[in-house]
Amino acid sequence: xxxxxxxxxxxxxxxxxxxxxxxxxxxxxxxxxxxxxxxxxxxxxxxxxxxxxxxxxxxxxxxxxxxxxxxxxxxxxxxxxxxxxxxxxxxxxxxxxxxxxxxxxxxxxxxx
Amino acid sequence: xxxxxxxxxxxxxxxxxxxxxxxxxxxxxxxxxxxxxxxxxxxxxxxxxxxxxxxxxxxxxxxxxxxxxxxxxxxxxxxxxxxxxxxxxxxxxxxxxxxxxxxxxxxxxxxxxxxx
Numbered sequence: 001x002x003x004x005x006x007x008x009x010x011x012x013x014x015x016x017x018x019x020x021x022x023x024x025x026x027x028x029x030x031x032x033x034x035x036x037x038x039x040x041x042x043x044x045x046x047x048x049x050x051x052x053x054x055x056x057x058x059x060x061x062x063x064x065x066x067x068x069x070x071x072x073x074x075x076x077x078x079x080x081x082x083x084x085x086x087x088x089x090x091x092x093x094x095x096x097x098x099x100x101x102x103x104x105x106x107x108x109x110x111x112x
Numbered sequence: 113x114x115x116x117x118x119x120x121x122x123x124x125x126x127x128x129x130x131x132x133x134x135x136x137x138x139x140x141x142x143x144x145x146x147x148x149x150x151x152x153x154x155x156x157x158x159x160x161x162x163x164x165x166x167x168x169x170x171x172x173x174x175x176x177x178x179x180x181x182x183x184x185x186x187x188x189x190x191x192x193x194x195x196x197x198x199x200x201x202x203x204x205x206x207x208x209x210x211x212x213x214x215x216x217x218x219x220x221x222x223x224x225x226x227x228x
Contacts, residue, residue, distance in 0.1 A: 004154070032215060043114050043202070047218035089155070093215070099168060100217065102155040 002026060002093045016109055021106040022069035023090035027071035032093040034100060035064055035075055040087045046104045047075075047088075069108050080110045115139040118203050118220035125193065126228050132173060133188040133223045135203030143208035145217065146178060150199040162208050193227045200224050202225040 013019050025033065032051045038044040048057040053068040061078045061079040077084055087107050091100040125131050136146065146158040160179040161167035166206045175197075177189040184205055204217040 034216060036217075041221075043116070043219040043221045045114070046218070049216050089189075093157075099157060099160065101157070104152075104154045 002092065002094055002101045003088060004101050004103040006088075006090055006106050009104070010107040010109070012109045012111065015081060016078050017110075018034075018076065018078045018086050019080055019108065021108075023073045023075070023092075023103055025090075025092040026094070029069060029094045030068045030071075031072075033066055033073050034091040034093070035073070036089040036091065037086045037104070038089055044089060044101070062085060062093050077108075080108070082110045082112045084108060086104055086109050113176060114218050114220065115198055116205055116218050117202060117222050118201075118221040120223060121188050121221065122224045122226075123228045124228065125190065127193060127195070129193075129209035130189070130191045132190065133201055133203075133225075135186040135188075135220055137184055137203075137205040137218070139207075141207045141218070142183050143206045144180060144183075145204040146186065146188050147202040147204060147219075149202060149222075150151075150196075155202065161190075167171075175200055190225070195227050198227045209226075 007022050034049050035047040036044040048064045050066040055066040057064050063076045066073045087105040089105045091102040093100050116197045119134045143162045145160050147155045148158050149155050157170050158172045159178040164180050175192050179187040200222045202222045206217050
C-alpha cells in the first residue's frame with residue numbers, strides 16, 4: 001500500500017512569515033510528484049508536477065523541491081499572504097497513468 | 113473556471129434512490145477520473161477512464177457505477193447507497209500522452225452528496 005504523508009497537518013502563520021511543508025512518499029518505483037492548492041469552495045489547482053531527483057520549481061512566492069532517493073518533497077511559501085490560506089495537497093504517482101495517491105493535506109491559515 | 117464542470121453541486125438522496133453525478137470537461141483531455149473525499153480522509157481514487165475505456169477500478173463497491181460515453185463526459189451512477197457514502201465527489205481530467213505532458217489533473221468543484 002502506497003502511503004503519502006504530509007506534515008504538519010495544519011499551520012497558522014502571520015502575514016509576511018515564510019513557511020514550508022513536507023511530503024513523504026516511498027522512494028521505489030517513483031514516477032511523479034504533484035502539489036495542488038485547494039481553496040475552500042473551489043476546486044484543487046495544480047501548482048507543480050515534478051519527476052526528476054533534485055527538481056526545483058518556482059511560481060511567484062511558492063517553490064518546491066524534490067528528493068526521490070530519500071522520498072520527500074518540500075513546498076515553500078515566502079512572505080505568506082492571507083490569500084495563500086488553503087489546503088496544500090501532495091500526490092504521488094508510482095507508475096505512469098496518473099493513478100495519483102494523495103496525502104491528507106496541510107491546512108495553511110495566514111492571519112493579516 | 114478550470115474547464116471541468118460538475119452537476120449537481122449538492123445532492124441529497126435516500127438509500128433506495130437512484131441518482132447520477134455528471135462531469136463535463138472542455139479541455140480536450142483524453143482521461144477522466146472520479147475521486148472521493150470523505151471527512152478527515154485523503155482524496156481516494158475511484159475510477160479512471162483513458163480514451164473512454166475504464167483502466168482503473170479501485171475496489172469500489174458495485175453500488176457506484178461509472179459511465180464514460182465520450183472523452184468529454186463522465187457519469188457516476190448511484191444506487192442503494194449507504195449513509196457512509198456521504199462525501200464530496202470530485203471529477204478530474206488530464207491529457208494522457210506518454211512523455212508529452214505534465215499529467216497534471218484539472219478538477220471540478222465537486223458534488224457534495226448526502227445519503228439519508
